[in-house]
Amino acid sequence: MSYKCKNGKIDYDQLEIDAAEFKPSLLVCGASAYPHDFDYKRLRKIAGDAYLMMDMAHISGFIATGIMENAFEHCDIVTTTTHKLLRGPRSAMIFYKKLKNQIVDGKEITIDLKAKIDFAVFPGLQGGPHNQKIGALAVALKQANTQEYKDYCKQVHSNALTLCEEFKKMGYELYSNGTSSHLLLLCLKDVSGIEVERVCELANISINKNCIPTDKSPWNPSAIRIGTPPLTTRGFKESDFVKVAALIDEAIKIATDLSPKTHDNSNKLDLAKLVEAALKDGRILDLKVRVEKFSSHFPIPVFDYRLKK
Structure with a gap:
């Protein structure tokens, strides 16, 4: 199920109707060519009990500097590459809430998201760590916390x-x-x-x-x-x-x-x-x-x- 656009922006009303019919287990927001911000509060409401995941690869710097809305307040999982607006190495990061409560068969259960994601990444997907990229990412994140980087993002916008x-x-x-x-x-x-x-x-x-x-x-x-x-x-x-x-x-x-x-x-x-x-x-x-x-x-x-x- 994909979302639709109306007047160039996400049609959240239609998305809510579609989600109610489709009942997804995971709702993903984020885009590679969408020139506007996301309504995370509305997306959280639409997702309901399902996981809400944001891929902020293209706008991570704007979120970090407050130019765009904060995805972390409403999303269960946030992913990003680090070589775009963050100007770091070709790498990626996964953020997640460690635990998530869900209603399954009428009962509330607690899901250990940390354990599931950690196991999926290693040994499932990732091999040995690239220490040079870990070091480069640390530098990029430190730079992202400076006034110089905030000014850069404002200039980009x-x-x-x-x-x-x-x-x-x-x-x-x-x-x-x-x-x-x-x-x-x-x-x-x-x-x-x-x-x-x-x-x-x-x-x-x-x-x-x-x-x-x-x-x-x-x-x-x-x-x-x-x-x-x-x-x-x-x-x-x-x-x-x-x-x-x-x-x-x-x-x-x-x-x-x-x-x-x-x-x-x-x-x-x-x-x-x-x-x-x-x-x-x-x-x-x-x-x-x-x-x-x-x-x-x-x-x-x-x-x-x-x-x-």
Whole structure:
């Protein structure tokens, strides 16, 4: 059972109706391309006696800094990767309430969640510990408890809002009309997300194709997903994201121009033909040069152990 969206946001009323009929044992919230916060209190009410689990991988930093609602107050289990907004190692964490009371056959029983999760992780799923990742995660979590990291998350959010406003000024439609987080979904016309993603790649712009609920097929996504954390880490501010929006707009226009030439008689996209046409288009190289020149003013943060800084 999946949840549905209404006006770009989770339809909690429909979810409550569906859950009452389906009676799930576990209700999972969290998303990889949902630009808004979650109503955990409502989800807890809908879940009832079932487990409520939140995967906060994409927004863990916002939850940690209070920019978004606290999932821990209402969820039995909270999971997250640590290499996204937290800026830690490629790893993960599982948080859980040690005990959970449930009604089974009319009787209240206490379930030892800690024992069940510990056993499932090791030896069921995990091998030996990666000590270098444990150390790196400790550093990331320490950083997440600083004012510097809180300011970073605020800047990530502000940059995302700026990006939304710029695309709106250009006449683009945003799924759910904006964002409350670090990402946005840009709806496309007359070109697919696959085509825009590939053209952007050729110009050294990193975005990805993404489906939205109104798409008829996952093989033909009509949107692209854009996030602000990586560029914010490199020092981009609101004025810089005005330029970022303009560069992405150029890539979309190039992809739209090339689109009619790269479909066969059945209107099926020939990706190889798209790449071939794009590489022959001088606008791609020109855009790539300007992208590289612009981004070169914002070096990727590095740690040089020899400097001991």
